[in-house]
Amino acid sequence: MTTLAGTAATGLHRPLGRAFYARPIDALARALLGRLVVTDSADGLAAGRIVETEAYGGPDDRASHARAGLTARTRPMFGPVGHAYVYLVYGLHECLNVVGEQDGQGGAVLLRALEPVTGIELMRRRRSRPHDPDWRLAAGPARLAQALGVDRRLDGHDLTLGEDLWLAGDDVLARPGEPEAPSDIASGPRVGVAYAGGEWAARPWRFWLAGHRSVSRP
């Protein structure tokens, strides 16, 4: 029996349903804060609380991969909500996204940072950084994916199944004010999207829990 201090009430093993993902993409990015990301593999169970996200819209969003339209890489972004979109950046790093939608078109939310909750030693092993403090193990999109053991084999995976990779935590719409009060949430421009220019680069579609240590850029 794994110790899950503070998580029993949030239903670690009960995945969020499809309806959770059906809201405007920036609202989804906000709603994901405070939820749990869970992975289950032969190596064990790992979970963390989402503390930083970024919303990416459909083909109109110049900063979004969806700007390229439907390609082999972006296919999950144009599929049903509640699936994973996993891609490689800079030839090295995997990034985990949650598929949503914007104006009936493709969209996704990049998970940028987690606070490790359980399976912390497993995360540390996967990261191969024995001296990193817990709070840094998943502070950043590539660290997050590596700590959870997420790679492109999970691209397109259905997050509502509760198998291998899923999201958990009560729906804030069903329980207003839980688990994160709006006043705890800060927002600002997305990271590394200056190339999009103008309104799209300036749009405050990055969200994080104010003052949290695991946020990738304070």
Added chain:
DNA sequence: CGAATGATACCCT
């Protein structure tokens, strides 16, 4: 410490 620099592979003008 902060800034600069590779590493590296996939995607698409």
Added chain:
DNA sequence: GGGTATCATTCGG
């Protein structure tokens, strides 16, 4: 062929 939703390391102050 150029750019990239990053990170770890190395350097200089």
